[in-house]
Amino acid sequence: xxxxxxxxxxxxxxxxxxxxxxxxxxxxxxxxxxxxxxxxxxxxxxxxxxxxxxxxxxxxxxxxxxxxxxxxxxxxxxxxxxxxxxxxxxxxxxxxxxxxxxxxxxxxxxxxxxxxxxxxxxxxxxxxxxxxxxxxxxxxxxxxxxxxxxxxxxxxxxxxxxxxxxxxxxxxxxxxxxxxxxxxxxxxxxxxxxxxxxxxxxxxxxxxxxxxxxxxxxxxxxxxxxxxxxxxxxxxxxxxxxxxxxxxxxxxxxxxxxxxxxxxxxxxxxxxxxxxxxxxxxxxxxxxxxxxxxxxxxxxxxxxxxxxxxxxxxxxxxxxxxxxxxxxxxxxxxxxxxxxxxxxxxxxxxxxxxxxxxxxxxxxxxxxxxxxxxxxxxxxxxxxxxxxxxxxxxxxxxxxxxxxxxxxxxxxxxxxxxxxxxxxxxxxxxxxxxxxxxxxxxxxxxxxxxxxxxxxxxxxxxxxxxxxxxxxxxxxxxxxxxx
Numbered sequence: 001x002x003x004x005x006x007x008x009x010x011x012x013x014x015x016x017x018x019x020x021x022x023x024x025x026x027x028x029x030x031x032x033x034x035x036x037x038x039x040x041x042x043x044x045x046x047x048x049x050x051x052x053x054x055x056x057x058x059x060x061x062x063x064x065x066x067x068x069x070x071x072x073x074x075x076x077x078x079x080x081x082x083x084x085x086x087x088x089x090x091x092x093x094x095x096x097x098x099x100x101x102x103x104x105x106x107x108x109x110x111x112x113x114x115x116x117x118x119x120x121x122x123x124x125x126x127x128x129x130x131x132x133x134x135x136x137x138x139x140x141x142x143x144x145x146x147x148x149x150x151x152x153x154x155x156x157x158x159x160x161x162x163x164x165x166x167x168x169x170x171x172x173x174x175x176x177x178x179x180x181x182x183x184x185x186x187x188x189x190x191x192x193x194x195x196x197x198x199x200x201x202x203x204x205x206x207x208x209x210x211x212x213x214x215x216x217x218x219x220x221x222x223x224x225x226x227x228x229x230x231x232x233x234x235x236x237x238x239x240x241x242x243x244x245x246x247x248x249x250x251x252x253x254x255x256x257x258x259x260x261x262x263x264x265x266x267x268x269x270x271x272x273x274x275x276x277x278x279x280x281x282x283x284x285x286x287x288x289x290x291x292x293x294x295x296x297x298x299x300x301x302x303x304x305x306x307x308x309x310x311x312x313x314x315x316x317x318x319x320x321x322x323x324x325x326x327x328x329x330x331x332x333x334x335x336x337x338x339x340x341x342x343x344x345x346x347x348x349x350x351x352x353x354x355x356x357x358x359x360x361x362x363x364x365x366x367x368x369x370x371x372x373x374x375x376x377x378x379x380x381x382x383x384x385x386x387x388x389x390x391x392x393x394x395x396x397x398x399x400x401x402x403x404x405x406x407x408x409x410x411x412x413x414x415x416x417x418x419x420x421x422x423x424x425x426x427x428x429x430x431x432x433x434x435x436x437x438x439x440x441x442x443x444x445x446x447x448x449x450x451x452x453x454x455x456x457x458x459x460x461x462x463x464x465x466x467x468x469x470x471x472x473x474x475x476x477x478x479x480x481x482x483x
Contacts, residue, residue: 032170032407034072037148038065040162047122052129053160057150059133061164066138066176069168073414075177084180088135095127136180140377141172171410171419175383178417178437187313187382191238191280192228195247196221202291207301209357216361223365224285231372235379250282250314258317264431264470266440267388273315281320281379282312287364292329302331303360307367311375316385318435321378323371328363383417385435389443390423392471393430394464401474402430404455409434412453416446444469 040060044053070077100106103116111117144167153159179186198217210216221241229239242250257273288306308324396402406420409432413420417437424431436443447469453461458476463469 033143034069034166034168034170034173036065036068036072036166036168038062038068038164038166040064040164042160042162043156044158044160046158052126055133056129057160057162058164059138061162062138062142062145062166065164065166065168066141066173069170069173070177073170073174073411075174075414076181080177080181084136087180088132091135092128092131095131096124099124099127136176138176141169141176143167143169174410174414174417174419177414178383187384189236189279189281189379191240191276192232192236193240193242193250193280193282193314194221194225194228194285195242195250195282196224196285196287197247199286199288200290201288202293203289203301203303207291208289208303208360209355216357219361220287220364224368227369228283228372228375232376232379235376254282254312254314254317264390264392265468266443267390277314280314282314283309284312285309285368289360294331300331302329304329305360305363305367307364309368309371311378313382316388320382321371321375323368325367325371328367330359330363383419383435383437385417385419386437387435387440387443389434389436389447389470391432391434391447393432394471394473395428396425396430396474399425399430401455401459402432404459405461405472405474406432408453408455408461409450412450413443413446416442418443418446 038061040057042053042057042060067077067081070080099120103114103120105111105114105116105120114120146165148163148165149161150163151161153161196217198213205211205213205216208216225239225241228236232239286308288304290304290306292302292304294300294302305328306325308322310322311320312318313320393402393405402422402425406422410418410420412418413434413436417435419435421433421435422430423433434443436446447463448466450461451463451466451469455461455474459474460476462473462475464471464473
């Protein structure tokens with residue numbers, strides 16, 4: 001992420017440690033992955049083909065594994081499945097109505113006596129099994145799976161058993177729980193602002209074959225816009241490309257609105273933005289074109305192309321996605337030199353010059369597209385959190401202890417929709433942020449209840465002021481004494 005750190009300056013510094021926290025190996029007992037066996041039992045029919053049976057057994061095993069994982073996390077699995085099943089039944093009503101019309105069934109009274117009930121019931125069953133195996137996309141929180149066992153009942157060979165070893169993403173399951181239990185809302189965006197900054201060093205636009213920057217940047221941005229609109233269709237209603245002035249204004253407003261990001265205590269979701277920005281994300285692109293000189297190569301440019309981006313939730317200031325890409329270096333003869341030597345007045349621009357600008361534009365366009373493959377999934381899995389509480393951890397002897405605390409609070413706070421991330425660490429003191437769902441009173445009471453909570457390795461949680469539980473010290477055999 002070094003390119004991003006340089007590119008986005010202070011605003012990125014506030015966020016740069018988030019991804020370290022997310023990607024860091026779990027160091028305490030609260031693991032981010034739950035390894036568990038999911039078990040399934042299914043009564044098949046003679047008409048069922050094996051692919052359908054196997055697909056449904058797999059889906060049932062996933063549901064069983066998720067059910068067990070929810071219990072392990074202290075989530076109310078009954079609430080989840082009641083709400084999930086109701087939504088599933090609601091999703092089938094249209095198909096059920098269509099099938100009744102197809103077979104001339106006009107009433108549910110004595111429906112089993114209808115002459116075509118068998119055909120209706122068989123088709124509805126197949127539709128139900130097929131829909132259930134896909135409904136809710138539950139498999140998105142499964143990080144890996146392996147088949148443990150499959151068998152049949154000796155008493156009835158149509159009864160099949162299946163066991164699946166599952167690796168479940170704890171945070172993903174927590175988000176899934178809140179999405180279907182009704183205790184939380186999904187974060188919905190209606191608009192994405194695309195802002196691009198192109199930085200040139202040791203090279204000018206004329207060398208690349210264009211007279212002005214917009215001749216190339218507008219082409220790249222136009223292709224990015226088209227790709228995003230096509231791949232986010234149904235999720236985003238509008239994608240707007242910012243001109244340089246609007247991009248600078250948004251940068252200033254963003255910094256001002258989130259200036260209190262590091263302050264300890266409770267923070268409500270920012271209400272300083274207009275409704276348009278409340279439901280918008282900001283895709284910041286940075287492209288650097290640098291000439292890396294080659295000795296004894298008069299008129300030859302060796303262009304290094306670098307590109308990175310960061311996707312921000314404008315309302316909350318949260319990073320949603322970011323990436324930087326492998327540098328590309330491409331030598332070619334300066335378009336300015338070719339125009340001077342080869343281009344006669346009044347004649348068309350040489351095709352070789354046009355090719356240079358086209359190749360550079362194409363290379364820039366392609367760089368982020370592979371990473372954006374995860375964009376739709378990222379936007380679809382976001383939760384709309386009520387607020388944020390920032391905690392200060394004092395006199396920390398190891399950053400490992402901070403990661404352990406984040407994992408502990410995220411695990412214990414699953415019922416409050418808590419998601420913890422690292423804000424800063426200076427080698428002694430740390431700051432972490434907890435996103436949560438529900439009322440402020442709920443998160444305060446949750447924090448109070450963690451007084452003397454044991455992280456592991458002899459460490460326990462202590463609040464400086466239990467009534468304002470925002471400053472924490474970790475006490476124990478590995479933690480330094482505090483005053």
